[in-house]
Amino acid sequence: MYVGVDVGTSLVKAAAFDAGGRPLAVESRPVGLSFRAGLVEQDMEEVYAAVAAVLTALTAAVPDPVELVGLTGQGDGVWLVDGEGMPMRAAASWMDGRAHELLGRWQADGTFEEVFRRTGGAMFPGSPGPLLAWLDRHEPGSLDSAATALYCKDMVFERLTGVRATDVSDASMPFLDPRTRTYDDRVLELLGLTHRRRLLPPVGDPLPVGRTLGGGLPLDTPIANGPYDLAACALGAGLTGPGDGLLIVGTCLAALVATTDLDLTGEPAGLYISTDRPGFWLRAMPAMVGTAALDWVLSTTGVRHDEVDALLDAAPPGANGVRVLPYFAPSGERAPFVEPRLRAELTGVCLESTRGDLVRAVCEGIGYAARHCLEAAGLKGSLAVCGGGTRSPAWMRLLADVLGRPLRVVEGEVGARGAVLAAAERHGIALDRAAWTEPTAVVRPDPGRAAYYTGGYEDHLSRLASARERARH
Incomplete structure (x- = not known):
């Protein structure tokens, strides 16, 4: 069997597949997030323990020999470890907002834009550049004593194998030159981090590989580290042709489009994710809040997840005048623009408004x-969609209408599939990618509702422009 491990922000999963890509079993464990005054952190020991637990349970449930393991996980943030790969402090999450003032200064003095023009990555408060710079100013001791500033999956990989390395996808934000596929020392200089360069992990190109030392897997099992979750989902959803796109409706709402054109002009936003194919990138617009926004509304109103479809079907397009700008993250928004102070807005509510609205x-x-x-x-070609939001058929119909295009729905553990496909390619194992990435459904838009939502989208952009202006003042 082939095993994919996906170390998510709130859930760690391990999935087993046979050689044809058919799922054999899935194990998952929740992991916590700590929210405090703009700080969003995770306990690294809790995250690693969840990885070991799902792997132990998976290999017990499916006793077939493990041929290969692929590892993926959440990106960005800062995961400081010592020389043995052990935590030096709590991990700062990609959702963290502590560096927003620092980022604001960089936006004002041109540093933010210059970094984007060099790397194709628009920094946001929870990306490694601002977080490391904040720690350098406020907690220099933690950086002094750390051996490496890793990404999430890299921390797990080092604990499983003893190998210290990242891959080109995770390294893409914000220090990697996408043309040379090496760290850009000028970016470190711009961010005042030249003296911290030693903390950056070696970039494995192609993917770093190793053999397991334990952690719920048989000793000496081959494992590949990466790509991180956005790029892994692109592989798992069959995103291969330039112009084709993927929408991940998860905690983070991420839009990805495959491209062979590295265009560093235009408004600095999102990032270019380097892949194992030189000259082939994923133009990524990972918005801060996806299903997390819906979860907040559900918890606030007391609605259960199993009630969502019925409520969506009962409320008409336009929600009887209720409108939401869904920017709920404490660190604002990062795509397709960067606005650290932007906040959600709920308008049009009256005493007649329902939970369904x-x-x-x-x-x-x-x-x-x-x-x-x-x-x-x-986006110019076909569009695939994956993530937890695909479990709601009504939401998929709504999305097809709002986007005005058919959706290739790819369900299941798409990130874990992509991690396995990447690991197999790295190890020279031939798998049938078409079979592994076959969509489970195609959802087509209703022409009438799609026309209605075209007008709604223009209204959304107008309200967003006003909200962004207020956030700046």
Whole structure:
């Protein structure tokens, strides 16, 4: 069997597949996030323990020999470890907002734009550049004593194998030159981090590989580290042709478009993710909040997840005038623009508004944000969709209407599939990619509703422009 491990922000999963890509079993464990005054952190020991637990349970449930393991996980943030790969402090999450003032200064003095023009990555508060610079100013001791500033999956990989390395996809933000596929020392200089260069892990190109030392897997099992979750989902959803796109409706709402054109002009936003294919990138617009926005509305209104479809079907397009700008993250928004102080807005509510109106309004708002991201990323071809949001058929119908295009729905553990496909290619194992990435459904838009939502999208952009202006003042 082939095993893919996906170390998500709130859930760690391990999935087993046979050689044809058919799922054999999935194990998952939740992991916590700590929110405090703009700081969002995770306990690295808890995350690694969850990885070991899902792997132990998976190999017990499916006793077939493990042929190969692929590893993926959440990107960005800062995961400081010592020379043995052990945690030096809590990990700063990609959702963290502590560096927003520092980022604001970089936006004002041109540093932010210059970094984008060099790397194709628009920094946001939870990306490694601002976080490392903040720690250098406020917690220099933690950096002095650390051996490496890793990404999430790299921390797990080092604990499983003893190998210290990242891959080109995770390294893409914000220090990697996408043309040379090596760290750009000028970027470190611009961010005041030249003296911290030693903390950057070696970039494995192609993917770093190793053999397991334990952690719930048989000793000496071959494992590949990466790509990180956005790029892994692109592989798992069959995204291979330039112009084709993927929308990940998960905690983070991520829009990806495959491209062979490295265009570093235009508004600095999102990033170019380098892949194992030189000259082939993923233009990524990873918005800060996806299903997390819906989860907040559900918890606030007392609606259960199994009630969502019925509520969506009962409320009409436009949600009876209720409208949501879905920018709920404490660190603002990062794609398709960077606005650290932007916050969510809920308008049009009255005593006649229902829970269904609120649920539909936030789902429509997320759909408009997705359309904005996909347009900015340059979508021209087909569109696949994956992530937890695909479990709601009503939301998929709504998304197809808002986006005005068919959706190739790819369900299951798409990131884990992509991690296995990447690991197999790295190890020279031939797998049938078409079979592994076959969509489970195609959802087509209703022409009438799609026309309605074209007007709704223009209204969304107008309200967003006003909200961004207020956030700056």
